[in-house]
Amino acid sequence: MRLPGGRDLGQRALSSLVLAPVVLAATYFGGVPFVLLWTLAGLAILMEWADIARLERRRVWLALAGAALVGASVTLHLGAGQAAFSLLCLGAASSVFILPRQSAFALGGVLVAGAACLPVMALRSGEQGFAAVLFLLSVVWATDIFAYFVGRLIGGPRLWPRVSPNKTWAGSVGGALAGMAAGIGVGIVAGLPSVLPLGALAFLVSIAAQCGDLAESAAKRTFGVKDAGRLIPGHGGLLDRLDGFAAASLLAVAIGVLRNAADPAAGLLLW
16 A cells, blocks of 8 residues: 655654654653753744745844843743743844835844744743643644645645645645544543543644644745754654744643733643
């Protein structure tokens, strides 16, 4: 039986087998290794964004945006969440002044990189941090995998043909259902007191991830590129892998903060 995806699928699988253990190990240990991994991911996204958006004064923008991102990461790790947010906003605002003719693209790059790495750091810092990040990763990964396979196997009406012609409604539904199952599964394995609400939460996180994926596809259409980079064989750039994760983690942190501002991870998982 020929699997959908061909050679590209093999490259995607191999890349995932290499990267997933690194991400899971950093998530398990937390602390400096976790912060370092996600800060490097954010910096890589900044470089990819500068390339695909064809930013003028690229080095100046990267230095400024990178300093803001690193400063926000360190500050957040030290427990000063509001200060970290302020640093990121300062970097975003400053980038507008140095690139007035590309202000929207310059601002967007800082915010996208920040969204990809800072919310997940905020989640990991809590007592339930490991379970919260594992929940997030599991939902997003299950969504990606099953949306890909269900969409390829069933086909059907396209989700947004002009922006992402390969994505289908069948794949979207399959991905969302798989994300729900993954979220509930993490809750059971983690021994959380109430797991059924996690199914609804996982569904919302899955939809957010798919919206983030579509938003990045729309941005690439605007820039006239197919992939954000070539860092990960079979996947493209790091932004291509973390687009949905960034949107999902933003939603997860927002829900966690609304329910428990002092510990977003507990607010996310304990119902």
